[in-house]
Amino acid sequence: MPMNANQMIDKVRGSRVWRSVFRSGTGSSTLHRALAIQQNIFLHLFATKVRKRIVRFSATWYLGTLTLGTFLILVITGILLMLYYHPSVPQAYADMKDLQFVVSSGLFLRNLHRWSAQLMVFLVFAHMFKVFYRGAYRTPREFNWVIGVVLLVITLLLSYTGYLLPWDQLAFWAITVGSNLSSAVPLVGGKIHFLLLGGNQVNANALLRFYVLHCVVLPLAAILFIAIHFWRIRKDGGLYVQQSEPKTQAIPDGALAAKEGQ
Amino acid sequence: MPDATHIITTKLPTEFDRRAFFTKMGLGSLGIAAAGTILFSYEYLSPNVLYEPSAVVNAGKPESFAMNSVTMDVNSGIYLVRAEEGYFALSAVCTHLGCLTAWNQDLGIIACPCHGSKFTRTGEKIEGPAPKPLPWLKTWVSDEGDLMVDRSTDIPPLQYLRI
DSSP states (O other): OOOOHHHHHHHHHHSHHHHHHOTTOSOOSHHHHHHHHHTSTTGGGSOSOOOGGGSSHHHHTTHHHHHHHHHHHHHHHHHHHHTTOOOSTTTHHHHHHHHHHTSTTHHHHHHHHHHHHHHHHHHHHHHHHHHHHHTTTSTTOHHHHHHHHHHHHHHHHHHHHHHHTTOSHHHHHHHHHHHHHHTTSTTTHHHHHHHHHTSSSSSHHHHHHHHHIIIIIHHHHHHHHHHHHHHHHHHTTSSOOOOOOOOGGGSOHHHHHHHHHO | OHHHHHHHHHHHHHHHHHHHHHHHHHHHHHHHHHHHHHHHHHHHHSOSSOOOOOSEEEOOOGGGSOTTEEEEETTTTEEEEEETTEEEEEEOBOTTTOOBOEEETTTTEEEOTTTOOEEOTTSOEEESSOSSOOOEEEEEEOTTSOEEEEEEEEEOTTOOBOO
16 A cells, blocks of 8 residues: 555654654654653753744844854864865965865865854854843843853854964964963963963964864864753743833832932 | 760761861862872973074174164064164064064164054164063174074163174
């Protein structure tokens, strides 16, 4: 007996292999749909149930999700760029030029990485402004705001460390100037500068250190904090629902007068 | 049972003391281990050998510099100046954020392209964000008669090298 598409899907979803992977079972009941979220390692970070008006575009402009999107693009394009880039003084600049002019789709991947990086910094700021002006940083979400600030710093450090890797004049002098800023820290400034560059000037050690920070340390830190950030959204009661403006008559006369008096 | 209560109250402090002792031992060991890790990491991250160019630069014969000339050595980041009073070497690295400055022959000043700091020929600041004048560097004449500059050693300004 021929099966239609839906019957086929149901058969696959009812199979032993499928059930061994997705244990929540089939069905469109509220329980099954909740279990599908709760029992998935990726989705369980999120709430099983959200208000419809909070997933509308107008509520958040999807700025956080878009930021994650640019981050994922950066991870994928970054790994691909790593396959042709050597973080060494004689080769770095030539490899960057090879990526632009010799490697198939190299120019596309490099530009995608660069533009996504610019866009990610913009989106992080836009996301923070949106959260701030909606008042979504207030209790009980203060800690998630702090995690967000950490993620902002990681994003900026990723931008900064990535800036040296083309190893051109712009990169060299930008990092010379930027690393000299750290020398201004009282007492330990010189030491921080020395540890950051692995020497007294922007040289082979600095290139390698920035490469390791850019490709390993900072992305891992970002992934860790992104996971905490998303998990805290659920723990702090889901995405922030903006309360409607209190009605004028609901405010006592005294309070209103006191407010005007300020 | 007064005897039993008595035994319990005398036993409790010794038990607590032993636990507190082990807690202190554990935390203390962890503290030492953490301090050691920080020290170890700091030592590891500080290179002991640097493959950087030598701080001592051989600038060539003193006679090769014309009177009242400012010569920049881009590779070593220094100016070699021959003035009426004698020779001196000046660091070309801006004291603001480390950019390489440039000598402007027409205006007779040293200017930084990054943030607009300006200096006189003797390194004094004219304007700009630079917090300090350009340092004077130790100079001497080698046994072979070459003008030598040590970029790592600053000297007080206006100590001309007379030959």
